[in-house]
Amino acid sequence: METKHLTRLGLLTALALALSWAESTIPLSVSVPGVKLGLPNLVVVFALYRLGRREAWLLSLVRVALVAATFGNAFSLWYSLAGAVLSLLGMTALKAWGRLSPLGVSVAGGVLHNLGQILVAMAVLDSGAVLAFLPMLLLSGTVAGVCVGAAGGILVRRIRL
Amino acid sequence: MKQLRYDLILIALLLLLSAAAWLLLRPRGEGAVAVVTVDGAEAGRYPLSEDRTVWIESPGGYNLLTIAGGAAAVTEADCGDHTCVRTGEIRLDGQSIICLPHKVVITVEGGEADGVDLSAH
Ligand SMILES: [Zn+2]
Numbered sequence: 001m002e003t004k005h006l007t008r009l010g011l012l013t014a015l016a017l018a019l020s021w022a023e024s025t026i027p028l029s030v031s032v033p034g035v036k037l038g039l040p041n042l043v044v045v046f047a048l049y050r051l052g053r054r055e056a057w058l059l060s061l062v063r064v065a066l067v068a069a070t071f072g073n074a075f076s077l078w079y080s081l082a083g084a085v086l087s088l089l090g091m092t093a094l095k096a097w098g099r100l101s102p103l104g105v106s107v108a109g110g111v112l113h114n115l116g117q118i119l120v121a122m123a124v125l126d127s128g129a130v131l132a133f134l135p136m137l138l139l140s141g142t143v144a145g146v147c148v149g150a151a152g153g154i155l156v157r158r159i160r161l
Numbered sequence: 162m163k164q165l166r167y168d169l170i171l172i173a174l175l176l177l178l179s180a181a182a183w184l185l186l187r188p189r190g191e192g193a194v195a196v197v198t199v200d201g202a203e204a205g206r207y208p209l210s211e212d213r214t215v216w217i218e219s220p221g222g223y224n225l226l227t228i229a230g231g232a233a234a235v236t237e238a239d240c241g242d243h244t245c246v247r248t249g250e251i252r253l254d255g256q257s258i259i260c261l262p263h264k265v266v267i268t269v270e271g272g273e274a275d276g277v278d279l280s281a282h
Contacts, residue, residue: 076242079261099163099164099167100164100167100168100171101164101165101167101168103165103168104164104167104168104171104172107168107171107172107175121259121261124261124264125198125200125201125259125261125264125266126198126200126201127198127201127266129198129257129259129266129268130257130259130266131186132186132255132256132257133257133259134182134186135179135180135182135183135186135187138175138178138182139176139179141175142175142176146172
């Protein structure tokens with residue numbers, strides 16, 4: 001990787017980290033375990049379209065690790081990781097499919113992020129009780145995905161790095 | 162703009178899925194007992210009709226379950242995120258309070274009243 005490329009990636013990772021921190025200070029849907037707005041996904045979507053698949057994965061996974069190391073814990077790491085990996089898998093596949101715009105890809109990413117977390121929660125708690133939160137997780141993932149994707153779509157079109 | 166059409170189809174599908182999941186999983190009426198599980202194993206069941214506080218010990222720490230006025234709530238806990246405390250009161254069949262760090266799940270179940278409820282519908 002050339003230096004300029006690496007610098008861009010570092011910058012975007014820092015931005016994603018800042019957004020993770022910002023969203024951790026917003027007490028949104030706090031009654032649902034694991035629900036987040038998915039603000040960092042904005043940067044991941046941008047990286048996916050502007051830098052490439054490998055860079056998006058690297059950025060996202062490094063962000064998860066850094067969040068766990070700075071203001072998360074070993075425990076929240078697994079939830080974030082499951083959400084991030086499932087979301088990345090879905091987003092890279094859907095982008096390759098080519099039918100969806102960055103908006104649609106981001107929506108799918110948001111929903112899959114929540115789905116990944118609910119699956120880990122079910123496994124960890126050994127309980128189906130978490131399923132009661134599924135409708136809210138689907139809805140919040142979709143709405144957040146639309147907001148994040150709309151903003152991300154504009155960034156992908158306007159900003160040249 | 163063709164991509165946008167697929168975007169809208171995806172969003173519509175997800176909204177439909179949320180609605181379907183809600184219809185399927187929504188609380189079906191008043192609950193009767195609060196069932197406490199710690200790390201997947203049942204740790205106790207308490208009728209919502211009797212006011213009490215229950216100290217729930219788990220490997221991660223404690224949660225204080227308070228049952229009052231036919232509803233259950235976690236009023237105190239030493240977990241990091243306090244999601245369980247912020248969930249507030251639950252009283253309907255199928256509602257849950259979840260403390261992920263402590264692997265504690267408190268679920269309201271219909272209990273005895275369940276069969277009566279079903280036949281009434
Ligand atoms: Zn808790």
